[in-house]
Amino acid sequence: MKRYLLIVISILLAASFPLFANGQKESGQASGQQQINLGAIWWGSQTRDERTIAAIKLYEKDHPNVHFTYQFAGWNDYWTKVTTQAAGKNLPDIMQQDYAYVTEWTHRNLLTNLDPYVSSGVIDLSHTSAPYIDGGRVDGHLYAIDLGANSQTWVLDTDAFQKAGIPIPPNDWTWNDFEKITMELHQKLGIWGMGPNLTDEQIWKSIYLGLGQWGYAKDGKSVGYSSDKPFVDFLNMALRLQKAGAIPSESNVITYLNKGPEQLPIVTGKSAMAYVWSNQIVALQTAAGANRHFVLHLLPRVAGGKSSNYIKNGQFFSVTSQSKHPKAAAEFINFITNSVDANKILLAERGVPISTVVQDALMPLLSPADAAQFSFVNLVATGANSSPTPPPDPTGAANVIQNVYQPQVIQPVMFGNITPEQGAALLRSKADAILSGKQQ
Numbered sequence: 138m139k140r141y142l143l144i145v146i147s148i149l150l151a152a153s154f155p156l157f158a159n160g161q162k163e164s165g166q167a168s169g170q171q172q173i174n175l176g177a178i179w180w181g182s183q184t185r186d187e188r189t190i191a192a193i194k195l196y197e198k199d200h201p202n203v204h205f206t207y208q209f210a211g212w213n214d215y216w217t218k219v220t221t222q223a224a225g226k227n228l229p230d231i232m233q234q235d236y237a238y239v240t241e242w243t244h245r246n247l248l249t250n251l252d253p254y255v256s257s258g259v260i261d262l263s264h265t266s267a268p269y270i271d272g273g274r275v276d277g278h279l280y281a282i283d284l285g286a287n288s289q290t291w292v293l294d295t296d297a298f299q300k301a302g303i304p305i306p307p308n309d310w311t312w313n314d315f316e317k318i319t320m321e322l323h324q325k326l327g328i329w330g331m332g333p334n335l336t337d338e339q340i341w342k343s344i345y346l347g348l349g350q351w352g353y354a355k356d357g358k359s360v361g362y363s364s365d366k367p368f369v370d371f372l373n374m375a376l377r378l379q380k381a382g383a384i385p386s387e388s389n390v391i392t393y394l395n396k397g398p399e400q401l402p403i404v405t406g407k408s409a410m411a412y413v414w415s416n417q418i419v420a421l422q423t424a425a426g427a428n429r430h431f432v433l434h435l436l437p438r439v440a441g442g443k444s445s446n447y448i449k450n451g452q453f454f455s456v457t458s459q460s461k462h463p464k465a466a467a468e469f470i471n472f473i474t475n476s477v478d479a480n481k482i483l484l485a486e487r488g489v490p491i492s493t494v495v496q497d498a499l500m501p502l503l504s505p506a507d508a509a510q511f512s513f514v515n516l517v518a519t520g521a522n523s524s525p526t527p528p529p530d531p532t533g534a535a536n537v538i539q540n541v542y543q544p545q546v547i548q549p550v551m552f553g554n555i556t557p558e559q560g561a562a563l564l565r566s567k568a569d570a571i572l573s574g575k576q577q
Contacts, residue, residue: 170201170202171202172202172204173202173203173204173462173465174203174204174205174206174462175203175204175205175206175229175230175231175462175465175466175469176205176206176207176208176228176229176230176231177193177205177206177207177208177229177230177231177232177469178207178208178209178210178215178218178219178229178231178232178233179207179209179215179232179233179452180209180210180211180212180214180215180233181209181233181486181487184486185209185486185487186209188482188483188484188486189207189209189483190207191482192473192479192482192483193205193207195476195478195479195482196469196472196479203465203469206229207229208229215233216238219232223245223247223457223459226459227459228247228457228458228459228460229457229460230456230457230460230461230462230463230465230466231454231455231456231457231460231466231469231470232454232455232457233284233452233453233454233455234248234280234281234452234453234454234455235452235453236272236449236450236451236453236529237529237530238529239273239275239280239281239453239455239529240275240528240529242280242455243275243276243280244275246458247457247458247459248280248281248455248456248457248458249280249455249456249457249458249460249463249466250278250279250280251273251278251279251280251281251282251455251456251467251470252278252279254463254464254467254471255279259464259467259468259471260282260467260470260471260474261471261474261475262474262491264475264492264493264494264495265474265491265492265493266493266518266519268286268447268448268517268518268523268525268526269283269286269448269450269491269518270283270491271525271526272286272448272449272450272453272526273450273453273455280455281450281453281454281455282453282454282455282470282474282491283450283451283452283453283491284451284452284453284454284473284487284488284490284491285450285451285452285485285486285487285488285489285490285491286448286449286450286451286488286489286491286514286518287414287415287416287448287449287451287488287489287510287514288414288415288446288447288448288449288513288514288517288523289339289343289412289413289414289415289436289445289446289447289449290412290413290414290415290418290433290434290435290436290446290513291410291411291412291433291434291435291436291437292403292410292411292412292413292418292421292431292432292433292434293305293409293410293431293432293434294403294406294408294409294410294429294430294431295430295431295432296429296430297322297326297328297406297409298322298409300325300326301321301322301325301326301409302325303318303321303322303325305432305434306318306434308434308435308522309435309438309444309521310435310437310438311437311438311439311440312370312371312374312437312438312439312440313440314437315331315437316374316377316378318330319331319378319383319384319410320378320381320383322383322409322410323381323382323383326409328402328406328407328408328409329382329383329384329385329402329407329408329409330378330383330384330408330409330410331378331383331384331408331409331410331411331412332384332385332393332401332402332403332408332410332411332412333384333385333389333390333393333401333402334390334393334411334412334413335375335378335384335412336372336375336390336547336551337412338352338538338542338543340371340412340436341368341371341542342527343436343445343446343447344367344368344371344439344445345361345362345367345368346445346447346524346527347438347439347442347443347444347445347524348362348367348439348442348443349443349524350362350363351527351528352530353528353530353531353534353572354572355528356531357528357531357532357533357534357572358531358569358572358573358574359568359569359572359573360564360565360568360569360572365558365561365562365565367439368557368561368564369557369558369561372550372557372560372561373557375551376550376551376553376557379551385402385408386551387547387548387551387552390551391548397424398417398420398421398423398424399424401421401424403421403425403431404421404424404425404429412436414449415433415489415510415513415514416451416488416510418431418433418506418509418510418513419504419506419507419510421506422505422506423506431509432509433509433510433512433513435516435517435522443521443524444517444521444522444523444524445524446517446522446523446524447517447523447524447525447526447527448514448517448518448523448526449526450526451487451488452487452488454470454473456470474490474491474492474495475492475494475495476495477494477495477498477499480495480498480499481498481499481502484499484502485499485503485507485511488514489510489511489514489515493515496511496515499511531572532572533571533572533574534572536571537567537568537571537572541563541564541567541568541571542564542568545563545564545567546560546561546563546564547560
């Protein structure tokens, strides 16, 4: 009988204190902590996968009661995968989100409002300025935390400017200033003052951003600006520069569309300025070589207007509404946002971290080009150097750009087949029809 009781007691003790294969009790249970299993999913490259997994392992080491199951995929496969998971009500706790999708997912009630976790201090945003945060808001509430940010930038070849005897323009330079400088660079150096991407669709939208408007209306059903004149003025300026040889002709522009950074005119010394996103400076500088000197500069603005720059959120982390442990998921997002050790592992692969404490800690570890990117994005995020982040592009925007803006407006205008006035009117008419659903 005693032997039977000893066996029963042993079984009960074993059930109360399960052992791992190494014979050690799970530390979270030993301390009375709840054991939590969190799921996470993201898209990206192998480098992103490796760095994110390493950051997760660091978190698990510091939080032995938390265990992660993670998944990752390429961009296209990712959205197919999470859409299927959402339909089956088995989304992981944490998902990487994109600026173009966060509104849709929020309106489908698939994301958790993070405001309570910020208010309670679970997610600390005290070292983050509003431009980094606001891109994750939908209908006034925070549903996504930015993992890395960038902004549009004018890259200036400082050696070319110095050789031409032209000072670097002020932060609030206008399109009039830009035209004058581009002409002077061409006249004095015999190269293009500006590279082949002046008429990029992002410039069209940012012209209006500096006027307190945007390329698309808030409801996504039409263009978002009241007058075509700013765009017409811009196109007329581009035509003058093209006629003078200060920018590439449209036929040259087309040849550069699919070329890598190694072939871009600013890299080969054929232009003194270029338009890119700030994170692309690393590729440009690498292609050009360490003996070339580039600086990142704010976009020109319409005379009398405000900044045409804004903080572009690269990717987000969100807590899904299907999470069984939303607070624990929020705690991990806080870790990714604010842990210096985690970000030394991630090393800004997703863009400039949003915490100034993290930014400062990473600066000594960065290449000169990466450091320039950090400094520029931080500049945009402060004072009068930034306009409010616009809403994500609406459904139909890709159709407008691919089938109207470039082939029916920009190319005919720059080839001289239609006037800027005709091009701007055509863009408005066609875009309104597509965005309103009247034309597919």
